[in-house]
Amino acid sequence: MLTSTLLTLLPFMLLALAAAAYAHARLARHTVSAGGTRVVRALLLSTGFAFAAVSTLMFARAPLTQAVIAATSFGVVHVPAACILALKSARARHG
Numbered sequence: 001m002l003t004s005t006l007l008t009l010l011p012f013m014l015l016a017l018a019a020a021a022y023a024h025a026r027l028a029r030h031t032v033s034a035g036g037t038r039v040v041r042a043l044l045l046s047t048g049f050a051f052a053a054v055s056t057l058m059f060a061r062a063p064l065t066q067a068v069i070a071a072t073s074f075g076v077v078h079v080p081a082a083c084i085l086a087l088k089s090a091r092a093r094h095g
Helices: 004-030 034-059 063-094
Strands: none
Touching: 004 034, 004 063, 034 063
């Protein structure tokens, strides 16, 4: 059964993972070269996995809690990139 903490964290996890998916889907449109896209993806993924690992080790003991915290942490790393890409897309659409 999910605890109230996990139920509270689930919407944040879904939003953070949506930001990660959006960032990776839009990244190629806003980088100059395929090599640049690969470098940025590698940085985002490695930073996301590292932050997920540290967060999980520091804040969770139960396996389900660890999974939710890891997924949320991974996604949170992508939020700034997703915001920047959304602003670039909006700017390109409007002028």
